[in-house]
Amino acid sequence: MNVICAITHCDGTPMQAAGALVNMSVGGALMIAKNAPGKKGQRLSITFKVMLNGIEALLELETMIRAISHEPGGDAAMPYQIGIQFLDVSPENSIPLLAFVYQALLEQSPGA
Numbered sequence: 001m002n003v004i005c006a007i008t009h010c011d012g013t014p015m016q017a018a019g020a021l022v023n024m025s026v027g028g029a030l031m032i033a034k035n036a037p038g039k040k041g042q043r044l045s046i047t048f049k050v051m052l053n054g055i056e057a058l059l060e061l062e063t064m065i066r067a068i069s070h071e072p073g074g075d076a077a078m079p080y081q082i083g084i085q086f087l088d089v090s091p092e093n094s095i096p097l098l099a100f101v102y103q104a105l106l107e108q109s110p111g112a
Contacts, residue, residue, distance in 0.1 A: 001104050005031065009045035010038040020078060021048065026094075026101050028066070028085040032078035040065050044084065050100040057096035062087045 001024060007017040019033035037044055044063045049056055067083035074081075089097060 003048050003050065005046045005048035007033075007037045007044055007046050009043075011042050019046075019082070024101055024104070026086075026098055028063070028083065031082045031084055032075060033080045033082060034078055036068055036070070036080045037082065038065050040068055043087070046084075050096060052096060052099050052103065057100075059093050059097060061089060061093060061097075 001022060003021040003024070005019050005021055007015060007019060009015060015037070017033065017035065017037050019031040019037065021029045021031050023030040031046075042065050044065060045060070046063055047058065047060045049058050051057075063084040063086055065082055066085050067081075069081045070079055071081055072079050086097075
């Protein structure tokens with residue numbers, strides 16, 4: 001899984017940054033980024049697109065940074081790993097998020 005996302009706010013302050021969601025569940029994700037978008041405990045607003053049965057859905061989620069690590073020996077273009085928790089996911093976002101996560105799990109399972 002590698003879903004490009006836009007980071008639009010940090011603690012309510014507008015910002016422009018990008019990252020990639022490389023591991024996602026219905027409760028949160030591991031995001032990689034070129035720079036740290038904030039500090040542990042700060043809120044981030046992120047936006048990303050998912051494809052569900054050929055239909056594109058745009059998700060806008062509020063998240064909280066739960067962990068940040070800098071891995072210089074990893075991906076040189078995206079050395080920061082940020083653990084984020086999804087907060088107060090609206091019904092409009094929860095259904096496509098849940099469907100996307102389950103679709104990704106099915107595609108990763110043996111025999112899929």
